[in-house]
Amino acid sequence: MQEEKPRKQSPCICLKYCLKKHINEISALTRKNILIFSRNKYITFLLLICPLFICAYLHQIQIIVDQYTASLANPHPKEISISQIPKCYGDDCITLGIGLTGGPTEWTDYVIDHIAKSSGLKKNKDIKVLTTQDPLSFIKYIKENMNTTGAGLILCSNYMDFPDNNYLKRIHCDDTKGQVYLIVYNFTEVSKDIFDPNLPNPLEISALSVKLAVDSAIASYHARKKGLKDIFFEAVIQSYPLPENRFLKGYDAVSMTGPLYFFIPPMFVFGLLISEIVKEKELKLRNGLSVIGVSATAFWVSWFIVAFFFSFMTTNSLILSGYLFQFDLFLKTNYLVLLILFLTYSLTMMILGFMISTLINSVKLSYTVSYTFLLGGLVLQNFFTSPTLMKLFHFEGLPDWMYWVKIAFSYYPPFSFSKIFSDIAAKAGSLPNYHERKWESGPGYFWDDFFTERSGWVFGNRYVVPSSFDTLMDLLWNCFILIVFTWYFDHIVEGNRGRSSPPWFIFTYEYWGIKRKNPLTEEIELRNIPASNLVKNDNTEITEGIKLDKIWKKYPRAKTCAVKPLSLIIEKEECVSIIGHNGAGKTTLLSMLTGLLSPSGGTAYVSGYDINYELGKVHQTIGYCPQFNILWDEMTGTEHLWLFAKLRNIPLEIRQELVDQKLQEVNLGKAGNKTVGTYSGGMKRRLSVAISSIGNPSVIFMDEPTTGMDPITRRQVWRLIQNMKKDRVIILTTHSMEEAEILSDRIVVMVDGEIKCSGPSLYLKNHYGEGYKVELIDNNPKTLWEHLSLIIPSLKLVDISGSSLFISIPRTEPKIAQMFFETVEELKIQDWGLKNSSLEEVFMKVTGSLRDL
Numbered sequence: 019m020q021e022e023k024p025r026k027q028s029p030c031i032c033l034k035y036c037l038k039k040h041i042n043e044i045s046a047l048t049r050k051n052i053l054i055f056s057r058n059k060y061i062t063f064l065l066l067i068c069p070l071f072i073c074a075y076l077h078q079i080q081i082i083v084d085q086y087t088a089s090l091a092n093p094h095p096k097e098i099s100i101s102q103i104p105k106c107y108g109d110d111c112i113t114l115g116i117g118l119t120g121g122p123t124e125w126t127d128y129v130i131d132h133i134a135k136s137s138g139l140k141k142n143k144d145i146k147v148l149t150t151q152d153p154l155s156f157i158k159y160i161k162e163n164m165n166t167t168g169a170g171l172i173l174c175s176n177y178m179d180f181p182d183n184n185y186l187k188r189i190h191c192d193d194t195k196g197q198v199y200l201i202v203y204n205f206t207e208v209s210k211d212i213f214d215p216n217l218p219n220p221l222e223i224s225a226l227s228v229k230l231a232v233d234s235a236i237a238s239y240h241a242r243k244k245g246l247k248d249i250f251f252e253a254v255i256q257s258y259p260l261p262e263n264r265f266l267k268g269y270d271a272v273s274m275t276g277p278l279y280f281f282i283p284p285m286f287v288f289g290l291l292i293s294e295i296v297k298e299k300e301l302k303l304r305n306g307l308s309v310i311g312v313s314a315t316a317f318w319v320s321w322f323i324v325a326f327f328f329s330f331m332t333t334n335s336l337i338l339s340g341y342l343f344q345f346d347l348f349l350k351t352n353y354l355v356l357l358i359l360f361l362t363y364s365l366t367m368m369i370l371g372f373m374i375s376t377l378i379n380s381v382k383l384s385y386t387v388s389y390t391f392l393l394g395g396l397v398l399q400n401f402f403t404s405p406t407l408m409k410l411f412h413f414e415g416l417p418d419w420m421y422w423v424k425i426a427f428s429y430y431p432p433f434s435f436s437k438i439f440s441d442i443a444a445k446a447g448s449l450p451n452y453h454e455r456k457w458e459s460g461p462g463y464f465w466d467d468f469f470t471e472r473s474g475w476v477f478g479n480r481y482v483v484p485s486s487f488d489t490l491m492d493l494l495w496n497c498f499i500l501i502v503f504t505w506y507f508d509h510i511v512e513g514n515r516g517r518s519s520p521p522w523f524i525f526t527y528e529y530w531g532i533k534r535k536n537p538l539t540e541e542i543e544l545r546n547i548p549a550s551n552l553v554k555n556d557n558t559e560i561t562e563g564i565k566l567d568k569i570w571k572k573y574p575r576a577k578t579c580a581v582k583p584l585s586l587i588i589e590k591e592e593c594v595s596i597i598g599h600n601g602a603g604k605t606t607l608l609s610m611l612t613g614l615l616s617p618s619g620g621t622a623y624v625s626g627y628d629i630n631y632e633l634g635k636v637h638q639t640i641g642y643c644p645q646f647n648i649l650w651d652e653m654t655g656t657e658h659l660w661l662f663a664k665l666r667n668i669p670l671e672i673r674q675e676l677v678d679q680k681l682q683e684v685n686l687g688k689a690g691n692k693t694v695g696t697y698s699g700g701m702k703r704r705l706s707v708a709i710s711s712i713g714n715p716s717v718i719f720m721d722e723p724t725t726g727m728d729p730i731t732r733r734q735v736w737r738l739i740q741n742m743k744k745d746r747v748i749i750l751t752t753h754s755m756e757e758a759e760i761l762s763d764r765i766v767v768m769v770d771g772e773i774k775c776s777g778p779s780l781y782l783k784n785h786y787g788e789g790y791k792v793e794l795i796d797n798n799p800k801t802l803w804e805h806l807s808l809i810i811p812s813l814k815l816v817d818i819s820g821s822s823l824f825i826s827i828p829r830t831e832p833k834i835a836q837m838f839f840e841t842v843e844e845l846k847i848q849d850w851g852l853k854n855s856s857l858e859e860v861f862m863k864v865t866g867s868l869r870d871l
């Protein structure tokens with residue numbers, strides 16, 4: 019059913035075939051990726067809704083800043099009377115403490131009385147003389163009696179030191195010439211919010227009212243002396259009207275903090291991508307795809323398409339959210355410019371994600387990497403968000419180290435994103451003008467701005483910021499470099515695409531598909547391989563079966579070879595079982611034949627194609643059921659079969675019929691529409707077997723296909739494998755002797771990487787078994803054995819227990835068997851039974867000399 023590629027074609031047909039194959043693979047894998055994402059509904063929803071949350075958050079910040087700015091304005095300040103000293107409330111609190119330098123005099127007594135009268139204070143309680151010495155003694159009193167005095171007033175009747183040009187000038191007080199006094203008040207900073215933010219500091223009001231009271235008292239004292247009436251001053255203070263805070267008015271939250279928050283949605287796509295791609299690697303799903311010939315190009319392009327789709331959706335969700343919240347920066351910028359900026363940034367992050375995913379093999383590590391990028395990125399974004407810092411990077415005459423830092427940052431996509439964003443913010447948003455100490459709102463960002471440099475002065479230095487177009491080119495260049503790195507690491511890092519290549523792979527013959535004699539093979543030839551390894555030495559080219567040609571494998575850092583040089587021919591329609599103890603090298607051999615591992619030396623031909631040079635063609639002809647299941651938990655059984663049928667190029671008209679047939683064959687008809695995550699281990703195994711036979715491959719490899727199946731299902735799968743044997747080669751590894759015996763035409767026993775024996779089950783039993791086993795039942799088995807061994811000395815005793823006697827008859831001498839049966843007839847033995855050697859016995863014998871099983 020599968021579309022077979024002719025062996026010899028013109029380049030034109032080949033190109034057409036390759037293109038068709040790639041398009042087919044890309045569309046199948048893209049569908050698979052979309053299915054996986056669509057089944058993770060919550061994550062997908064969060065991804066699309068995240069920009070809306072971010073815009074709502076920025077909108078809220080803007081509202082808070084605007085409200086705060088407005089609250090600072092006070093167009094009609096209150097009038098506050100300072101005619102009375104505000105009373106100090108609290109036990110033992112003195113409203114006005116008096117210090118008299120040199121003791122009381124006539125005028126000081128008058129002033130104290132007048133203040134008490136004008137402010138309604140009780141003498142010796144609210145207004146009280148505290149010291150009568152120099153001013154320092156008053157200050158000492160205040161220090162020692164904290165929070166007990168509202169304000170202090172030192173009246174000079176002796177002398178006082180006053181500051182004069184940084185020196186203290188001593189003034190000798192003479193009340194006939196004028197009065198000298200000093201107001202002492204609490205200057206502790208008081209948060210205005212505690213009281214009324216629009217009122218002057220209440221402690222300053224207290225000092226002013228003391229001053230007015232003292233002045234009023236002194237004026238009254240002098241008026242009294244001239245025979246005039248008492249004088250009481252009245253005064254009111256009022257602050258200037260306060261405008262809205264000049265430095266906050268016009269603050270644009272989007273322009274100032276946009277790069278910090280808009281950096282997040284692409285980071286989500288980035289993290290999600292890394293974890294999904296690495297998951298496919300960790301679960302060996304990607305390996306499974308490579309084995310059936312899915313190209314790395316199709317793999318990456320399919321992920322690119324899905325990631326592009328999500329990036330496009332999140333980008334549009336972000337722009338629409340910006341419009342919804344009426345952000346100036348969005349409204350005054352061309353939609354296409356915004357789309358180009360956000361999408362290019364998102365795509366660069368996506369390709370960075372691709373590159374990182376080629377370097378790591380565990381999902382746990384992928385989470386750590388994503389979080390590190392997000393958190394580390396947020397810290398860096400705090401710097402890159404500052405438009406001033408972005409200008410600093412473009413100062414003329416930048417020191418060398420700054421220049422190199424800028425170059426290094428230009429390879430970090432969020433840096434270029436922040437730069438273009440600040441370009442847009444400068445034109446379409448509002449940015450601070452530090453010279454004029456105000457915010458400047460731009461006219462809008464137009465296409466011309468995209469290609470125009472910006473220049474200006476900051477801190478006396480000239481800056482020239484390159485155009486947004488230039489920075490966009492930097493981002494695209496970044497993309498290109500990341501793609502090259504992704505391609506390179508995908509080749510050389512183990513676990514990415516099955517076989518890894520050496521770092522210099524581009525200079526190897528294999529990379530360019532040039533065939534040459536492998537020097538390692540030559541080396542092995544020179545070492546004279548033991549004849550036992552050459553199971554069937556046939557030099558004829560086979561085009562339909564498999565030919566192992568001295569193939570061997572040694573893992574790096576391993577002491578011995580996992581597979582020692584093997585030569586073997588498996589012909590068309592042959593089913594071969596490879597049995598061997600754990601670690602015998604079965605999986606390693608299958609991995610080499612399927613292209614998941616490269617041989618250390620030698621080669622093998624699968625359907626006539628050399629696995630070293632024509633792996634692509636090998637993959638076209640094989641089916642594989644590995645030890646691990648190539649299954650995605652999020653997809654149903656039907657979707658899996660559909661996917662592999664499409665990858666195998668099964669025509670659409672018969673695809674559904676084939677899928678249904680395969681489901682029936684492995685007894686999964688009812689579970690076909692359930693996601694594989696809900697399947698049992700046996701169900702997954704059956705699905706894997708069904709998948710391996712899709713597309714009519716001429717060779718099928720099965721690594722322990724019936725592991726984890728119950729006896730009934732196992733027999734069903736055996737029937738399925740029996741049916742599959744027609745017209746194709748099947749190689750299976752198994753630990754079940756029964757399975758090997760039932761299914762295979764030939765059994766190969768592997769021990770420590772070597773083929774110890776090979777042949778049909780009967781041949782092995784005859785050749786390696788101990789001969790026929792006879793169980794004789796007699797009342798006296800011991801005597802019977804003595805009698806028999808006397809007549810036929812070549813008989814071997816296996817066991818005597820109770821009334822049964824076990825004897826082995828060598829198969830090499832048919833006459834002995836005949837003699838034995840004649841003797842048994844003569845002796846009239848009660849009962850007896852005959853059986854052949856078992857495969858298990860052969861296995862034990864072949865491997866038992868080497869290890870305890």
Ligand SMILES: Nc1ncnc2c1ncn2[C@@H]1O[C@H](COP(=O)(O)OP(=O)(O)OP(=O)(O)O)[C@@H](O)[C@H]1O
Pocket residue numbers: 573574576580598599600601602603604605606607
């Ligand atoms: N990636 C690896 N690196 C190093 N050594 C390995 C690696 N994979 C397998 N080996 C070693 O190679 C040898 C053959 O292993 P392999 O998995 O091929 O055996 P197997 O016959 O398939 O075993 P099982 O029946 O348990 O699946 C073992 O000694 C194993 O420890």
